[in-house]
């Protein structure tokens with residue numbers, strides 16, 4: 269990872285090398301934390317964070333689901349993100365806010381452990397590779413099931429949940445694939461280790477509905493709105509693995525992955541198709557402020573000067 273100047277830790281800007289926590293931190297032992305992944309893009313109006321408030325709202329929701337009360341409001345966290353973008357001076361970056369039960373007592377019950385909050389920012393290129401964005405990636409159905417709603421609330425972007433993702437993607441990588449697709453305990457398609465998934469068939473889109481153990485992705489929501497705006501029908505429904513094998517196109521999406529085509533699933537060739545490429549281009553234009561739909565979603569780190577003031 270490319271280091272940057274500062275990391276925001278509980279209200280202080282700390283040098284990258286000094287941003288350390290104690291080994292007795294509760295979140296390190298038990299995965300009791302929540303996080304976000306957000307992208308800031310270079311636009312004609314300056315660096316703009318895509319759907320920042322929505323991401324911070326999800327961070328707050330994630331925390332509530334872990335009985336955790338965040339010490340910072342959405343407004344305070346938004347200001348902290350802007351401050352960090354300003355001090356690190358990058359035109360484009362990935363932002364990683366995280367809050368976790370900190371150092372105090374050990375033992376699984378979180379009790380009165382303090383909540384520690386940090387924000388990192390660094391440049392993060394194509395999550396599944398530049399080549400993957402263009403030519404598509406090879407995915408494999410995981411032998412690991414996606415955690416169910418009564419195991420850990422999958423609506424929460426909780427750090428501990430990512431052991432599930434880590435097992436799936438590592439297994440897939442070791443078998444020579446780029447990414448894993450996880451199924452629910454009932455056998456429905458859920459999501460990738462770090463992305464939501466869409467199927468294109470006969471010009472219509474479908475994607476697993478929220479009850480299928482998925483993270484309610486902000487990119488997923490964006491893609492649904494963009495696709496509908498372009499005249500596509502989009503169904504939030506249940507998807508089974510044969511829908512993937514028989515699809516005209518399949519793609520994954522997420523903040524880090526943006527819109528990445530799948531060229532095969534379990535070695536069944538699908539190929540990269542026109543609908544995926546159209547949505548990918550529309551998404552990249554949206555996040556960089558080049559479409560009408562961008563305006564409500566871009567939050568500017570340095571507000572553009574008001575003309576005449």
Ligand code: PPE
Nearest residue numbers: 305461462463464483485486487522523524
């Ligand atoms: N499902 C999972 C399991 C997931 O981790 C992500 C984001 C998504 C769907 C898409 O959510 P959204 O970013 O709101 O569209 N994964 C983040 C972290 C990946 C990582 O390796 O770390 C991300 O894309 O930032």
